[in-house]
Amino acid sequence: MLAFAAMAALSSRAGEPEAAKRVLIVADEFGPMQVLAEFLRAEGGFEVRIIDQKDMPPDAAPYHAVFMYIHGPMQDATGKALAEYAERGGRLVLLHHAVASARRNNPEFLKFVGIAISPRDDPKTPWRVIEGIPYTLVNLQPRHYITAHGVRYDRTVEYQPSDTPSAAGKFPAIDLADTEVFLNQQFTDGRAKTVLLGFRVTDPKTGEVLMQDRAGWYKAAGKGWVFYFQPGHMAADFKNRNYARMILNCLTWQPGIQAPGD
Helix, strand or coil, X not given: CHHHHHHHHHHCCCCCCCHHHEEEEEECCHHHHHHHHHHHHHHHCCEEEEECHHHXXXXXCCCCEEEEECCCCCCHHHHHHHHHHHHCCCEEEEXXXXXXXXXXXXXXXXXXXXXXXXXXCCCCCCXXXXXXXXXXXXXXXXXXXXXXXXXXXXXXEXXXXXXXXXXXXXXXXXXXXXXXXXXXXXXXXCCCEEEEEEEEEECCCCXXXXXXXXXEEEEEECCEEEEEECCCCCHHHHHCHHHHHHHHHHHHCCCCCCCCCC
């Protein structure tokens, strides 16, 4: 495609980094994204630019990856631009509230992502947010490059996949403290997604252990890819090196690549 052919020309300009090392973050809360940007620069060698959606460039093709971290209202034009970027061959990385209740006002974007979000009073699958709790991130793909390359897990936990019928098992896990969980993000695209991560949390009101296979996934989108990671409410989430490493791994992963035995 012409847009992507232009990448080589853009990267060859004096003083500019190669397109493969350029990352754009579209956000409305900059603090957590500044933490992630520093990690991507230090550990991945990426040039990272953070912008508000009003400054979204007309063509994001020169960027190797585009992150979206919009908590509040998102303009339909922004959602369309992000979807087109992925479908034309880009890597779109959605973080935390990029796929939350505010996106109910962007139905076309939710359709593109393959997620449904019910109202909070829905009798079967109500949207629910639990704040300020420990969040156990469970690796459901222990040998996948994204979840394994350079990532260290300090323990295993008992986990019951929410894809029923299934049996509980022991899986590698890491803990994030004092953060936020989203319950009942519903897949609408069948098996299009590759699920990487689940979450295990304890409901502070009832003491019930809640487990859902929604903490991390990716899917093909046209010629490109969409990734989603649910943790990220607090800047401290991105200070966890193992979690940040998984996000970085999305930028270097290729289909068929295997995680080394590290």
